[in-house]
Amino acid sequence: MLKELWMLFSTQSDFFLNLVIQHLEISLIAVILAIIIGLGLGIFIAEYPRNKWILIVVNLIYTIPSIALFGFMIPVTGVGDTSAIIALTIYGLLPMVRNTYTGIKTIDDKIIEAAKGMGSTDRQLLLKIKLPIAFPHIMAAIRNMTVMTIALCGIASFIGAGGLGVAIYRGITTNNITLIVAGSILISILAIAIDLILGYFEKLSDNGANIGKFINIFKNKKVIAAIVIICVIVGGYIAYQENPSNTVHIASKSYTEEYVMGQILKQTIEDKTNLNVDLTEGVAGGSGTIQSGLEKGDFDLYPEYTGVSWMSILKNTGIYQEDSDFHELNQTYNDDYNMSWYNKYGFENSYGIAVTPEVAEKYDLKTYSDLAAVSNQLTFGAESDFFAREDGLDALSKTYGMNFKDTMDLDVSLKYDAINQGQIDVVEIYETDGRLEDTELVELEDDKHFFPSYYAGTIITNQELADHPEIAKALDALTGKITTEDMVHMNYLVDVKGEEPSEVAHNFLVNKGIIGE
Numbered sequence: 001m002l003k004e005l006w007m008l009f010s011t012q013s014d015f016f017l018n019l020v021i022q023h024l025e026i027s028l029i030a031v032i033l034a035i036i037i038g039l040g041l042g043i044f045i046a047e048y049p050r051n052k053w054i055l056i057v058v059n060l061i062y063t064i065p066s067i068a069l070f071g072f073m074i075p076v077t078g079v080g081d082t083s084a085i086i087a088l089t090i091y092g093l094l095p096m097v098r099n100t101y102t103g104i105k106t107i108d109d110k111i112i113e114a115a116k117g118m119g120s121t122d123r124q125l126l127l128k129i130k131l132p133i134a135f136p137h138i139m140a141a142i143r144n145m146t147v148m149t150i151a152l153c154g155i156a157s158f159i160g161a162g163g164l165g166v167a168i169y170r171g172i173t174t175n176n177i178t179l180i181v182a183g184s185i186l187i188s189i190l191a192i193a194i195d196l197i198l199g200y201f202e203k204l205s206d207n208g209a210n211i212g213k214f215i216n217i218f219k220n221k222k223v224i225a226a227i228v229i230i231c232v233i234v235g236g237y238i239a240y241q242e243n244p245s246n247t248v249h250i251a252s253k254s255y256t257e258e259y260v261m262g263q264i265l266k267q268t269i270e271d272k273t274n275l276n277v278d279l280t281e282g283v284a285g286g287s288g289t290i291q292s293g294l295e296k297g298d299f300d301l302y303p304e305y306t307g308v309s310w311m312s313i314l315k316n317t318g319i320y321q322e323d324s325d326f327h328e329l330n331q332t333y334n335d336d337y338n339m340s341w342y343n344k345y346g347f348e349n350s351y352g353i354a355v356t357p358e359v360a361e362k363y364d365l366k367t368y369s370d371l372a373a374v375s376n377q378l379t380f381g382a383e384s385d386f387f388a389r390e391d392g393l394d395a396l397s398k399t400y401g402m403n404f405k406d407t408m409d410l411d412v413s414l415k416y417d418a419i420n421q422g423q424i425d426v427v428e429i430y431e432t433d434g435r436l437e438d439t440e441l442v443e444l445e446d447d448k449h450f451f452p453s454y455y456a457g458t459i460i461t462n463q464e465l466a467d468h469p470e471i472a473k474a475l476d477a478l479t480g481k482i483t484t485e486d487m488v489h490m491n492y493l494v495d496v497k498g499e500e501p502s503e504v505a506h507n508f509l510v511n512k513g514i515i516g517e
Contacts (some may be wrong), residue, residue, distance in 0.1 A: 022162030038096020103134025434491025
C-alpha cells in the first residue's frame with residue numbers, strides 16, 4: 001500500500017496539489033465566515049438574553065445530517081463551491097455562537113460591577129473586559145470548528161465542489177482503495193497541521209493573560225507581509241487556473257463511465273479548440289443536480305443518456321423509444337431549457353438485472369418473469385437512485401409483479417462485491433459495467449421490454465454553442481465513435497485493472513485517431 005501511495009502521489013502530484021488548494025480555499029472561507037457571523041451572534045445573544053432563541057435555532061440546524069444540508073443547498077445556490085461554503089459556514093456556527101455566549105456569560109459578575117464602578121461604558125466593557133476574558137473559550141471554538149470544517153469539506157464533492165473529497169469519492173466509485181486512502185491522509189494532514197497552528201495561538205490566550213501578545217503578533221509587519229504574500233500567491237494561482245471568458249465547464253456523474261466520458265470530452269475539446277476546460281467530476285445526485293447546474297450557468301455541457309432525460313428531467317411517462325421519441329426529446333430541451341442534445345457517441349447503456357449462476361440454476365431463471373415468480377425469496381440490491389427513478393424498482397415490480405424479500409441500497413461500485421459475497425441475490429446492472437467483462441453473472445432477459453433506450457450523448461447549452469462554436473467540431477469528432485464494447489472495456493480497465501480514467505480516455509482517443517499523441 002505504501003508503495004502504491006508513493007507512486008500515486010508522484011505521478012499525480014498536480015492533481016493532488018489542485019485538490020489541496022481547493023480544499024483549503026473552501027474550508028478557510030467557510031471558517032472566516034463562521035467566525036465573523038458566529039462571534040457576532042454569540043455577542044448579540046449574551047448582551048441581549050431575550051434573543052437566546054437564536055441559540056436554540058442554531059442547535060436545531062446543527063442536528064441536520066451533513067449530507068442532507070449539502071443537498072438542501074442545491075435548489076437554492078446551485079452546485080459547486082458556493083453551496084459547499086454556505087453549508088460549511090452553517091455547520092461552523094454552533095461552536096462559535098455557543099462558546100462566545102458561554103465565555104461572556106460565565107464572567108464573574110463582580111468583575112463586571114467593578115468595571116462599571118470605574119466608569120466603563122458598555123462598549124468598553126465588551127471590548128476591554130468581556131471579550132479578552134472570554135477569548136480562551138472563543139479560541140477553543142475556532143480551533144475545534146476549523147478542524148471539523150476541514151474534515152467535513154470532504155463531503156463537498158457530493159454537490160460538485162472541489163477539494164480532497166473528489167479523490168475519496170472517485171476512489172469509492174471506481175473501487176480504488178489507494179485513491180481513497182490518499183485523499184483521507186491528505187485531509188488528516190491538513191486538519192492536524194491547522195490544529196497545531198491554532199493550538200499555539202490558543203495557548204497564548206490562556207486565561208486572557210497573553211491576549212496582548214496574541215494581538216501583537218498581527219501588528220508585526222513581517223507577519224502582515226507574509227499574509228499578504230500568501231494571499232497574492234493563492235489568488236494569482238486561482239486566477240491563472242480559471243479564465244471564465246475562455247473556459248468551458250463540463251460535469252460528470254459519480255460512476256466510472258461518467259468519469260471516463262468526462263475525460264473524453266475534456267481531452268477532445270482541449271485538442272480541437274483553444275479553450276480551457278474545467279471538469280467537475282463525480283457530481284452526486286445525478287441528472288437532476290447537473291441539470292440544475294446547467295440552468296444556473298455552473299456547467300455548460302455533460303454526458304447524458306436519452307432514456308434518463310426523458311423520464312428523470314422531462315418527467316415523461318411511458319417507455320422511451322429512440323427512433324420515435326428523440327426528436328421530441330431534443331425539441332423539448334431546446335424550447336424549455338435552451339439546451340440541445342448535440343450528438344450521440346454510439347453506445348447504449350441500458351439497465352439490466354443479473355443473478356449469480358447458482359441462483360439462476362437453483363430457480364431456473366432466464367427472464368424477468370421467471371424472477372418475479374420467486375422474488376419473494378430473494379434480496380435485491382441497487383444504487384439508491386434506482387429505488388427512486390420513474391424507470392426504477394417500483395415500476396419494474398409493478399410491470400412484472402415482483403415482490404422481493406428484502407432490498408439493499410448500495411453504491412454503484414459495491415454492487416458486484418455484495419452479490420459475490422452473497423449479501424444480495426439479485427443485482428441491477430448497467431449494460432456497459434466494466435466488471436461484466438470478468439464476471440460470471442447471468443443477465444436475465446427483459447421479456448416485457450420494460451427498460452427504455454439509454455443512448456449516450458452530449459447535452460450542451462445553446463448559449464455555449466453560440467459563444468464557442470468551435471466546440472461543435474470537437475463533439476462531431478466523437479459522434480458515433482464509441483461502441484458498447486469500447487465502453488465496457490474502458491470501464492473494465494478502470495474498475496478492475498485500476499487504471500486512471502484520464503489515462504484510459506487518452507489511450508482510447510489516440511488509438512481511434514480522434515486526438516494526437
